[in-house]
Amino acid sequence: MSSTHRKVLPSEFYPTPDAVVDTLIRHLNLKPEDQFLEPCRGDGAIFDKVPLPEQQKAYAEIREGIDYLNTSFSPKDVIITNPPFSLTVEFIRKSLSELTDDGTMIYLQRLNFLGSKTRIPFWQEVGLPDKVSIIVPRPRFVKNASDSCEYCWFIWDRGDRLTLPKGISHLVTQIQ
Numbered sequence: 001m002s003s004t005h006r007k008v009l010p011s012e013f014y015p016t017p018d019a020v021v022d023t024l025i026r027h028l029n030l031k032p033e034d035q036f037l038e039p040c041r042g043d044g045a046i047f048d049k050v051p052l053p054e055q056q057k058a059y060a061e062i063r064e065g066i067d068y069l070n071t072s073f074s075p076k077d078v079i080i081t082n083p084p085f086s087l088t089v090e091f092i093r094k095s096l097s098e099l100t101d102d103g104t105m106i107y108l109q110r111l112n113f114l115g116s117k118t119r120i121p122f123w124q125e126v127g128l129p130d131k132v133s134i135i136v137p138r139p140r141f142v143k144n145a146s147d148s149c150e151y152c153w154f155i156w157d158r159g160d161r162l163t164l165p166k167g168i169s170h171l172v173t174q175i176q
Helices: 018-026 085-098 111-115 117-126
Strands: 036-038 057-059 076-081 099-110 131-136 151-157 167-172
Touching: 018 131, 018 167, 076 085, 085 099, 085 117, 099 111, 111 117, 111 131, 111 151
Parallel strands: 036 057, 036 076, 076 099, 131 167
Antiparallel strands: 099 151, 131 151
16 A cells, blocks of 8 residues: 555555454454465465465465466455555456455455546446445554555455445454
8 A cells, every 4th residue: 555645665565454454354254165365465464364274375476476467366265455556456357357256355445446537437347345344543554654545445245254244334453
């Protein structure tokens, strides 16, 4: 995630805060046979906390030479990621194409990503998320500082794996 007031970090690397992931995982009900994918592994903030055996987990990470947009993956039941903001449209399209029919896909993103006029055709093409869970308080991505944006999880929950209501909800995190 990039700040609206600061220079963007190289590779748009903004590690997902532990409290944000922990809160999401508490609401996630995985099935024992689920196959998981993390398209932007980063430092493992999400990948390492998904409670599935390693053989059921896959990832891409550009800094390790695995470019998600240029790597094929078999269909996955669960996809969770914090993608580079500038590539979110491409990542969502690809992830939706790799998600099983009863899969669950969860993307961390700025809430205002929903409101751009230039993304109207994209949202008409892929459909809006089933659920949007706003993260309260604002996450602190870099140097324990937050920026001026609200963040949320965009959730396509075809497999009913998240114990959150449809529509807009709030996940209150304990950020220290």
